[in-house]
Amino acid sequence: MAKASVNLQDSFLNQVRKDGSRVKVILLDGTNLDGIVRGFDSFTVVMTTGETQHLVYKHAIAQIIGERSSQQSRRGNGERRAPSKENRERSEPRKKEAFNTLNVSRVTISEDSES
Numbered sequence: 617m618a619k620a621s622v623n624l625q626d627s628f629l630n631q632v633r634k635d636g637s638r639v640k641v642i643l644l645d646g647t648n649l650d651g652i653v654r655g656f657d658s659f660t661v662v663m664t665t666g667e668t669q670h671l672v673y674k675h676a677i678a679q680i681i682g683e684r685s686s687q688q689s690r691r692g693n694g695e696r697r698a699p700s701k702e703n704r705e706r707s708e709p710r711k712k713e714a715f716n717t718l719n720v721s722r723v724t725i726s727e728d729s730e731s
Contacts, residue, residue, distance in 0.1 A: 625674075629656045632682050639663070640681040641672060 632639050633653045641649040641663065649672070651665035661672045 626656070628680065628682070629653055629661065638683045640679075640683075641677055642679040642681070643672070643676050644678045645676075 631637075633655065636652055638650065639653055641651075641661070643649070649663060649665055649670060651663040651670070653661060653663050654669070655662045656674075659674055661674060661677070663670050663672065
């Protein structure tokens with residue numbers, strides 16, 4: 617019986633695609649692409665930057681950096697809770713944090729084969 621494996625790359629790409637989150641893709645040659653992931657498959661990622669669509673081969677990607685708000689970063693699961701009145705009064709306006717980095721340059725894709 618084949619053991620089910622978690623594919624972090626596909627999970628991450630699917631989450632930012634569903635959320636419509638902006639990502640920064642850094643290619644192996646140093647090129648930066650900022651945009652939104654529209655789709656992906658085993659070998660490629662389709663993203664939109666402005667009015668331009670890019671088809672990027674996964675083997676050319678060094679890093680994918682997803683943008684998250686400071687509230688999501690603290691809670692970790694994306695749920696939001698209304699702040700208490702005391703916290704609202706002394707809290708500052710929410711700031712967007714920089715991109716979170718996921719380095720996929722050493723990620724390998726293995727295909728499970730059933731015997």
